[in-house]
Amino acid sequence: MPPLEREARRLRSLIDDADAIIVGIGSGMSSAAGFNHYNRAGMARAGMADWQQTFGFKSLFDGFYHLYPSLEQQWAYYARYIDFMLRELASQPYLDLRSLIGHKDYFILSTNVDTQVEKTFPTESICNYQGSFAHLQCKQPCCDELSEASPYVERMLAGMAGFEVRSEDVPRCPHCGWQLVPWVRDDTFLQGAAWRESLGRYERFVRERSDRRVLLLELGVGEMTPGIITLPFWSMTAKLPDAHLLSVNISGGSAPLQLGSKAGAIQADLGALLSAARAGGE
Known part of the structure; x- marks a missing residue:
């Protein structure tokens, strides 16, 4: 089996097995969509x-x-x-992600500001942390x-x-x-009612599903803002009894060693991986 197909099958299996999915989207996701x-x-x-x-x-x-x-x-x-x-319309990697998780209980936490997330997913299921x-x-x-x-x-x-x-x-x-x-996000960024409401939705989603099988899925998350997605995801994976972390990035394929079998990583082109995972489930 080709490596990409094997990893796509692994991703689909983790999604299928999860009761709830928390997706952290970083700049690598939009880069995969051509927004460089x-x-x-x-x-x-x-x-x-x-x-x-x-x-x-x-x-x-x-x-x-x-x-x-x-x-x-x-x-x-x-x-x-x-x-x-x-x-720009919603791009294919985002549409493929929606196809993969749309039938599940999910929430999207994003650091991207290019409007792709809100074009693809309903407002009640997203938090644009950086605006x-x-x-x-x-x-x-x-x-x-x-x-x-x-x-x-x-x-x-x-x-x-x-x-x-x-x-x-x-x-x-x-x-x-x-x-x-x-x-x-800058030094005058308005963390007003709209921002606080979306962050509250995210925190409530996490809190209310803490005892379920939770998949924390990092997609294209880099090292510029680790305190928003990466470190909180690691912490949740460690603390939640039945959580699993999967990090997907084109430039790195290693999971935090301290999380042991609760964490995994895939090094792949996000666009190709999500497309293969969607096609494999049809």
Whole structure:
């Protein structure tokens, strides 16, 4: 049996045997879907080659964190970048994951902000811990309020000239007049009612299923934010009586030794693995 098919069968077996599944999704999942926010390929995929050529950006996030000379130029980049993410449909790896776990009792904890999770899974079953580019917040923030990004982006794109938007189109908070910013993790990130509610759903899911057969499934989780998914998953695996951890990543295939037989790992391309697992179950 080919290695990929063997690992796909292993993944399906763990999913089938679980009473509840907690999925931790990291950047590797979106990379498998072609959303390469960290390298040059992502610039071309997003139609941002003009920004790459003019400013020398090496990745989409390079452009996002660049210090621009004006809000008009900064929001021209933001508008193009966000529009790309909003227009993209749910990608195949996410759809394959939904096919694999959709009939089970599951919850998704994600550190991705590119809107793929919320396009694929119902709101009550997800927590976007780092926020989402689908929403904007006051930069201060002066209020506990999120705004849909889409109408602001549409207006900016309609009036954009070159690498700048019109000053009057820069998104502003309707309450204090300060600028709005994407609702993604930084030093002004709004951990307001919407964020607390989604985190509460996650914590409640874990608490109410602690005595069941729980599969903790890490998909494409890297080392940038271990305190959100990796370390809590290790802790839950150790503490819960009938829990099993499976980590899937293209760059690593080792499970924490201290968890013994309660943990396993698969080193594979996520897109190929999820596709094979879905096909094998049809």
